[in-house]
Amino acid sequence: MARAAQGGTFAGSLRALLAETKPAERAGLLAVVYAISYSGAAIPAVIAGQLARTLSLFHIALGYGALAAIACVITLAAAKNPDGGGTRRTP
Secondary structure: OHHHHHHHHHHHHHHHHHHOOOHHHHHHHHHHHHHHHHHHHHHHHHHHHHHOOOOOHHHHHHHHHHHHHHHHHHHHHHHHOOOOOOOOOOO
16 A cells, blocks of 8 residues: 555656656656655665664664654655745745
8 A cells, every 4th residue: 555655646747847847857857856765765775774783673764763753744744834934925
């Protein structure tokens, strides 16, 4: 179920991003999106591999869980105030 939701969300996000870009800019945009996506998976795996030398898998998982919780709190705080606290001006 989660895989289908993630795939649909990713496809919808790409569709929305690509609709706002010029055809000449789409290749660069997709390259950046995929680089960020793969980095988001590869970097934590490399870090976990290095930490596995000194920590147990349980402790590594706890650390990643704590980081995920912090990221969720930051995301929720940013979603409540998307303009960064500034006032919006209407034309």
